[in-house]
Amino acid sequence: MSEQRVFVITGAAGSGKTTVRNYLTKEFNMPKVITHTTRAPRIHEEDGVDYYFESEDSFGDNHYLESVSYAGNRYGSSFEGLDEAWKSSDFITIVLDTAGAITYKRELGDKAVVIFLKVDDSSTLLQRMKTRGDDTQTLADRIKSDEYLRDLTLPEELKGNAFVINNNDWERTKHIVNDIVAKYK
Ligand SMILES: Nc1nc2c(ncn2[C@@H]2O[C@H](COP(=O)(O)OP(=O)(O)O)[C@@H](O)[C@H]2O)c(=O)[nH]1
Ligand SMILES: Nc1ncnc2c1ncn2[C@@H]1O[C@H](COP(=O)(O)OP(=O)(O)O)[C@@H](O)[C@H]1O
Structure with missing residues (x-):
């Protein structure tokens, strides 16, 4: 059995x-940890799938490992979300801003692969964000934030x-990601 790891994906908006x-x-069956946000859903985003979309009031009802403000909205990841994902797999994944990634590394050490x-x-x-709609x-x-x-x-x-990872070329990125995951198997 592998050790428990959370693959934390961070970087600028639109970086991939x-x-x-x-x-x-899809490729490694890693459950994704769904985080909470007060930002409005984008077209095609679904509550409970992309995020748990919260009001300013309901945001405070959760028990966060960390939470941040990003471009005027709040985002947070819960302990329950991590544990729930780890119940079904040793390797799980989460998307965070860099402040969140720093907290994960500090709190979880080698368990967090950033x-x-x-x-x-x-x-x-x-351009990518415009194309995304x-x-x-x-x-x-x-x-400007x-x-x-x-x-x-x-x-x-x-x-x-x-x-x-310099994500200019998606095929190259996939190879690098595969190599990173292989190091932890
Ligand atoms: N620290 C932290 N960052 C989060 C969380 N959920 C999402 N983010 C980050 O918040 C930022 C804004 O996310 P979003 O509005 O979906 O825009 P995107 O970067 O264009 O996908 C991104 O950097 C996300 O990675 C969270 O629970 N904690
Ligand atoms: N290597 C790449 N080359 C071209 N387009 C990409 C690449 N990686 C991601 N994209 C596209 O760029 C847009 C932003 O990617 P996304 O994963 O939503 O970024 P983020 O979550 O960091 O904001 C999406 O439309 C996505 O399909």
Whole structure:
């Protein structure tokens, strides 16, 4: 039996975190930890599938390992969510901003395998988010946020503690992700 691990996918908005998370779920049967947010659902997003969508009031009802504000909305991951996912598999995956990834590394140590995604040119991020169908005004506000700008760069605390993938080419990214997972099997 493998040791319990949580593959934490972090990086800038549009860098491909959700895409990598979905790949880990499909290719390696890793359950995804669903987190809570006060942001409005995007087209095609479903409550309980993409996030637990919360009101400002209901957000406070959960028991969080960590929670953050990101571009004016709140996000948090619960202990219950992690334990629930670990019940069905030793390897699970979660998408977090870099502040959350730092907390996971600090709290969970080797149990947290952090993957930081970036692209060569930040205009690519914007283009990908537009293609994804993000609302134009929301997008304009988001790319001015401190959190968006912060997450373009690998934080000091994660240097030497995270795998860094340049996600310019999806085929290459998949190979690197496969190699990372293989290290923990
Ligand atoms: N720390 C933390 N970050 C989260 C959590 N859930 C989502 N995030 C991050 O919040 C940021 C904004 O997420 P979202 O609004 O879905 O936009 P996206 O980055 O374009 O997918 C992303 O960096 C997510 O990884 C959480 O529970 N904790
Ligand atoms: N390597 C890649 N090349 C081109 N498009 C990509 C690549 N990786 C992800 N995408 C696309 O970019 C958009 C943003 O990816 P997503 O996974 O939603 O990012 P994030 O969760 O980090 O905000 C999606 O439409 C996705 O299909």
